[in-house]
Amino acid sequence: MQKLINSVQNYAWGSKTALTELYGIANPQQQPQAELWMGAHPKSSSRITTANGETVSLRDVIENNKTALLGEAVANRFGELPFLFKVLCAAQPLSIQVHPNKRNSEIGFAKENAAGIPMDAAKRNYKDPNHKPELVFALTPFLAMNAFREFSDIVSLLQPIAGAHSAIAHFLQAPNAERLSQLFASLLNMQGEEKSRALAVLKAALNSQQGEPWQTIRVISEYYPDDSGLFSPLLLNVVKLNPGEAMFLFAETPHAYLQGVALEVMANSDNVLRAGLTPKYIDIPELVANVKFEPKPASELLTAPVKSGAELDFPIPVDDFAFHCMTCRFRRRASASIARRFYSVLRVRRCYIKTNRAWY
16 A cells, blocks of 8 residues: 655645645645645656655656556556646635647647747746646535626626726627627736726726625635736626535636635646736737637536445546545545546545556
8 A cells, every 4th residue: 555645736825724624734834735736747746655665756657657557548548647636725716717628738839849938937828738627526615717607697797887898888789709709808908097997997886786796706806906807707607616516617618716625636737828816927819719708507517426326426528537426434535537447546534546456
């Protein structure tokens, strides 16, 4: 039996207490602990301790014995562990993000490599040639945004702030995908007096508007009072997941995690195009080119599990990973895997790796 040694990512939005309370992970320096990574991503691979006491990277272990550890089919198709499993602890809102699809990731990665853009450059968009579909499973009440609202809902919500920006009035005249794209880009492009005036109109509306999504705007404004992303809850679905509920996040779809603790499993990628609620670089043309401006009803966002005995399986539309919960010895375990035949990462109080033959 070999436990994984997993890395904690200390991002500013992370919680100082969640990982300690849930899993007993020490935090003596009281740093914000945002994510616990379990997997073999090159940025921060898990490690294991060998029989002779040496600590080695899980990525290297898999690289040296792919077929035995991943199974022949997965080794041939992906060439690596094709998913990353995380515990995500959001004490503050994360940036609004979009993940490119597989083809655009391959093109963008090759293009930036050819241009000689360093992998750690602030303006680097593509860290790898992979897509990044995600599933999030709430461990605590979890607040998020995901996908564009239906046009009728957007129109209703924008009416009180129609004078904030000309692009809003333009969209209200004929709400469609093209004008939503123009509105989305216009809000992100705002600078100086134009931006100050638009945000002032939005904040004034908060005095008379109650309920959602106005309450979410109030929450976000505590952390990003001057960010154009404050308009996003009017355009995107605000979703509140209860513990045990899950939601799939498609490529080319704006989303943001705002507050709470969740398990997150995704394809093994770190490609992110930001769209607000961040001081980091936003490549607006590249972002808009990688967004599908399609509405999705809030009622369709949750991923309903399929129960089979003591197991809950969460069906998802990709084969990079699978996600299921199992009740074993009166304790629920959440598992991310590849079609459940080859390789899985489980999170209980600690994390383990399972192959098709044995536990490690």
